[in-house]
Amino acid sequence: xxxxxxxxxxxxxxxxxxxxxxxxxxxxxxxxxxxxxxxxxxxxxxxxxxxxxxxxxxxxxxxxxxxxxxxxxxxxxxxxxxxxxxxxxxxxxxxxxxxxxxxxxxxxxxxxxxxxxxxxxxxxxxxxxxxxxxxxxxxxxxxxxxxxxxxxxxxxxxxxxxxxxxxxxxxxxxxxxxxxxxxxxxxxxxxxxxxxxxxxxxxxxxxxxxxxxxxxxxxxxxxxxxxxxxxxxxxxxxxxxxxxxxxxxxxxxxxxxxxxxxxxxxxxxxxxxxxxxxxxxxxxxxxxxxxxxxxxxxxxxxxxx
Amino acid sequence: xxxxxxxxxxxxxxxxxxxxxxxxxxxxxxxxxxxxxxxxxxxxxxxxxxxxxxxxxxxxxxxxxxxxxxxxxxxxxxxxxxxxxxxxxxxxxxxxxxxxxxxxxxxxxxxxxxxxxxxxxxxxxxxxxxxxxxxxxxxxxxxxxxxxxxxxxxxxxxxxxxxxxxxxxxxxxxxxxxxxxxxxxxxxxxxxxxxxxxxxxxxxxxxxxxxxxxxxxxxxxxxxxxxxxxxxxxxxxxxxxxxxxxxxxxxxxxxxxxxxxxxxxxxxxxxxxxxxxxxxxxxxxxxxxxxxxxxxxxxxxxxxx
Numbered sequence: 001x002x003x004x005x006x007x008x009x010x011x012x013x014x015x016x017x018x019x020x021x022x023x024x025x026x027x028x029x030x031x032x033x034x035x036x037x038x039x040x041x042x043x044x045x046x047x048x049x050x051x052x053x054x055x056x057x058x059x060x061x062x063x064x065x066x067x068x069x070x071x072x073x074x075x076x077x078x079x080x081x082x083x084x085x086x087x088x089x090x091x092x093x094x095x096x097x098x099x100x101x102x103x104x105x106x107x108x109x110x111x112x113x114x115x116x117x118x119x120x121x122x123x124x125x126x127x128x129x130x131x132x133x134x135x136x137x138x139x140x141x142x143x144x145x146x147x148x149x150x151x152x153x154x155x156x157x158x159x160x161x162x163x164x165x166x167x168x169x170x171x172x173x174x175x176x177x178x179x180x181x182x183x184x185x186x187x188x189x190x191x192x193x194x195x196x197x198x199x200x201x202x203x204x205x206x207x208x209x210x211x212x213x214x215x216x217x218x219x220x221x222x223x224x225x226x227x228x229x230x231x232x233x234x235x236x237x238x239x240x241x242x243x244x245x246x247x248x249x250x251x252x253x254x255x256x257x258x259x260x261x262x263x264x265x266x267x268x269x270x271x272x273x274x275x276x277x278x279x280x281x282x283x284x285x286x287x288x289x290x291x292x293x294x295x296x297x298x299x300x301x302x303x304x305x
Numbered sequence: 306x307x308x309x310x311x312x313x314x315x316x317x318x319x320x321x322x323x324x325x326x327x328x329x330x331x332x333x334x335x336x337x338x339x340x341x342x343x344x345x346x347x348x349x350x351x352x353x354x355x356x357x358x359x360x361x362x363x364x365x366x367x368x369x370x371x372x373x374x375x376x377x378x379x380x381x382x383x384x385x386x387x388x389x390x391x392x393x394x395x396x397x398x399x400x401x402x403x404x405x406x407x408x409x410x411x412x413x414x415x416x417x418x419x420x421x422x423x424x425x426x427x428x429x430x431x432x433x434x435x436x437x438x439x440x441x442x443x444x445x446x447x448x449x450x451x452x453x454x455x456x457x458x459x460x461x462x463x464x465x466x467x468x469x470x471x472x473x474x475x476x477x478x479x480x481x482x483x484x485x486x487x488x489x490x491x492x493x494x495x496x497x498x499x500x501x502x503x504x505x506x507x508x509x510x511x512x513x514x515x516x517x518x519x520x521x522x523x524x525x526x527x528x529x530x531x532x533x534x535x536x537x538x539x540x541x542x543x544x545x546x547x548x549x550x551x552x553x554x555x556x557x558x559x560x561x562x563x564x565x566x567x568x569x570x571x572x573x574x575x576x577x578x579x580x581x582x583x584x585x586x587x588x589x590x591x592x593x594x595x596x597x598x599x600x601x602x603x604x605x606x607x608x609x610x
């Protein structure tokens with residue numbers, strides 16, 4: 001092992017935006033001695049090899065995980081159950097299994113049951129990304145200054161969690177350990193609801209007449225544009241997020257519905273005071289986000305009206 | 306008149322983000338020989354004078370517009386009716402009256418009736434802004450590469466419209482002439498609905514428990530953050546937008562509601578195909594926005610998940 005390596009062998013199952021960004025850091029900084037990549041399609045695998053993201057690559061998932069100290073699953077969550085079944089018999093004792101899925105409780109229902117007792121499961125979620133996908137879209141700075149949330153079950157080997165945490169910190173991330181169910185509730189409001197709303201509103205605009213649609217795009221800088229970016233995220237990934245975090249999403253959606261109905265009623269009644277009070281309250285939240293260092297630097301001009 | 310001047314005397318009624326940005330360009334490039342500013346509060350007026358945004362300033366609105374070739378109204382729209390009454394008797398024959406309000410049809414109901422026949426009304430809407438407000442937040446580049454929409458009534462003096470258009474082009478804007486009612490429908494979907502949704506979702510998050518609220522801010526980079534920026538826009542301005550563009554906003558809100566209900570049903574039923582199809586469709590819209598040059602350059606990384 002080199003001085004900088006945290007793991008001898010890391011295997012990536014799936015190598016999209018997140019996985020390829022991690023692989024780029026690991027390669028650049030020598031955080032592993034050997035990277036293996038396995039994918040479902042030959043094309044993606046060839047792409048990953050060409051991009052220099054791995055030392056070896058194979059379409060055989062079971063073969064890919066043999067001898068791996070860390071298996072990092074970077075596929076849509078819909079594949080987790082079948083991945084668990086496919087790799088279970090080939091994992092070496094003491095191997096650490098982690099993932100980067102956006103919903104964490106289902107990992108214990110889909111992936112965990114298939115795994116042997118002699119491995120350590122440390123689910124994770126890097127709260128970072130762009131609307132791009134695929135191995136060519138990754139870049140090593142993706143995680144810098146961003147949070148990665150780890151949700152190991154109670155009683156999991158502390159050393160395994162510490163090593164995954166170390167890897168993320170070396171990727172530039174800040175790490176938070178959290179209960180999986182709580183994670184899913186927090187992300188339902190910070191991420192899943194905003195994406196659902198953005199997907200909806202962009203769809204609503206698309207259904208307008210063709211003449212109107214041209215102008216919607218022409219004048220998108222007035223607010224709509226911000227929603228299009230969010231609504232351009234990977235469809236497979238987001239389908240799986242809403243299917244797996246259904247209860248938490250429907251819960252916050254119910255609250256959102258109530259609040260929207262209240263504002264709608266204020267508009268219908270011409271109740272300017274109610275609108276003003278609401279808009280004043282939300283302005284303070286922006287300040288908190290900026291104070292927490294989670295804004296986009298620099299704040300873009302020309303962005304609202 | 307200097308060579309560069311489009312107007313001899315311009316009077317700004319109100320001097321917030323938009324007005325002060327215009328005044329900065331006009332001063333910098335000598336687009337008028339004289340700028341007068343009038344405001345409701347002494348503090349804002351002092352601020353404008355100190356910032357060098359005008360040649361003369363007064364709290365007396367009627368006095369401020371005397372001799373003006375262009376009167377540019379940059380206040381919240383709720384003040385338009387009273388402004389019309391206050392300035393009507395002091396406008397010189399041939400004066401051009403314009404504004405920067407975000408809803409255009411009401412200008413013909415609130416402002417126009419008070420104005421004398423010997424002036425020209427050319428309502429306008431610069432589709433630009435930031436979440437900041439006040440004269441200190443303006444900057445001369447605000448309108449560069451952005452649209453300004455003018456909505457003169459049929460039969461208005463073509464020369465008056467041309468001069469306002471020229472002013473906006475010299476501010477760096479692209480100009481589109483549009484029917485006022487159509488403008489309000491287009492903006493209802495591109496701007497007003499997105500803002501209403503953002504205000505709602507930020508409010509929903511604020512109402513969660515205190516523990517949850519801390520985490521919502523901490524992990525806001527996952528999507529929520531984009532909404533907080535929009536929801537930090539000026540409360541008075543946005544109250545007036547929703548009050549004045551009520552019908553168009555309620556109409557698009559109705560469509561949005563239907564679409565959201567459909568997606569909600571797909572989540573509840575676990576209908577992954579319906580979700581995937583919807584998300585795939587919206588992705589194409591983002592491409593159109595980028596092709597139209599209306600995206601934020603550069604596309605920020607670390608922005609969704």
